Amino acid sequence: MGDNAVSAPTAATLSGRESFAQRLLTGSVKKSYDPVVDMNWDAPLDPDKLFLPPELVSLYGTPLWEAMTPARRRELSREELANVLSVGIWFENLLNRLLLRELMAGDPTSRHAHYTLTEMGDECRHMMMFGKLIERIGTRPYWPNRFERWTISALQLFLRGSMMWVGALVGEEIFDALQRRTLDDPQLQPLVARAMRIHVTEEARHIGFARAALADRVPTMSKAELQYTRLCVAVAAPLFVYLMTNWHMYARAGIEKGRAARRLARANPHSRRALGLGAANLGAFLDTQGLMGPIGKRLWRRRGLL
Template sequence: MTVTAAARLRDAIASLKETSDRLSRLSQRSYQNPYTAVDWPESVDPETEWFSSPELLSLYGTPVWDTLDERARCRLAFHEAANFYSLNIHGEKGLMQGLAARLYRRDLADVADYLHHFLDEENKHSIFFGGFCTRYARVYPTKQVSFEVKRPRDVEDFLFFARVMVFEEIVDRYNWWQGRDERLHPVARFINNNHHFEEARHLIFGRRLVEAMWQACAPAWDDELIEDVREHLTQFLVTSWREYYNPAVYADAGLADPYDLAEQAWAAPAQREHRRRTSTKLLGYLTSTGILVKEPVDAF
């Protein structure tokens, strides 16, 4: 990175100090103890209680959905809740590692205080998600594969925060919906609503940071590097969505041919439209800032 590019990045980070300080104050006011915030029941009934909103399930709107009775739909919703929480566990694990690695960098000093709150809150979220999975279900393994590609530090920083934002934008749409769904078990409503409440701050920070870093760094990148960045984010968006169609969930829910079912669900018109609708705000941000110049058709 050239001296000019480095100076632009420092200025971009400095421009976020007021936002960072305001978000830090909000985090302090809403501080909570994750070990006492939830009254975990001793057991739950996956076949009579809803743990995911039916409209958000990966088989909703597909021919298979019409063949399922109420108990089977509830059972699917329970395992998809565990999968959704597992995705968050794995996503936040990588997020916490990335934040911890960047905490005391001099060029990020103006936002360091909020990075501490960010890290603390993500750890608390993992306690909630893990609390559900380890008590009532299981933690599903992630399918995300990380390939080691040597990139300049400014590129790695941008991609890290951009991936975090992409992941959290999708998750937040589910949290927002399910935190308000009175059909859901109180524990499921709490986990989703609490996550949305704190993620709102993270998303404000993430959108402003990612845009500031793009404006500061991208002018110094050549066309090949910019294309690599765009391809990386596009593939990350596709693979993030793919994990919502988990054959292990279908198997645990007692459904036949889980791998074929995952492919059918992914390709179903209703599900393609669901992913597009859920991603509308995110795609609008990515294209309006110039980070992406076209819609990732493989995801929709």
């Protein structure tokens, strides 16, 4: 054997990071989905069922909600789902760009790199699934305004190292926790429930990957990186939550004063409680890693996330 030949590592010789990535790769082989073939896009929509469970609709429990007819509530749930899916598409687009950048400096033979590529493939299929679902439920996507587009594009400059994984967790865990509460809701459209189950199954691996990568990095952080990461943690989740309430979705649902409805939704204790439950596990994890500083706790509480 020549001097440059390198034998492939066995499972026993893989590092902890590589061993974990290998387990995720194995799990991906056993359970992954293709929305083109694993979703019945021709199935009829139920004319009486909602597109989000009522307690996850932003106006749930408000006087405006109580005054709505069942048909108007259904329409609002349809538009809110379209907005949530649109935010998901923006986020997964950004995440794939960040992951691709990481691969430029990584070892292309590593299990870590191979799982990164696998996750990117998952995210591409999720974006397709979300786009097809928006079309199938009979509405249109929501585009970020000019300021939001600038902010999303600028995030690529700031989400580096530890912050890339914080950003991944903010986008994945809050959405994932809310989805898990809807999977078996009898009021939910079956097609929507199926899409959420697929997303939850694959996102569980993505969340584990991001948590492990962040936990590995924390002990090596400099004091400056730690302070920077805490600052970014403080604003990341509130920004994500801000994007979840788009005034245009209220207007499309037939509510005349869309901006007033958005203000009502953001102050709605039911909506804040739902988001708080969605962010609970993420907040606890970031706190145990020492990444939730006093400013972060204050801002998260102000948005109802703690």
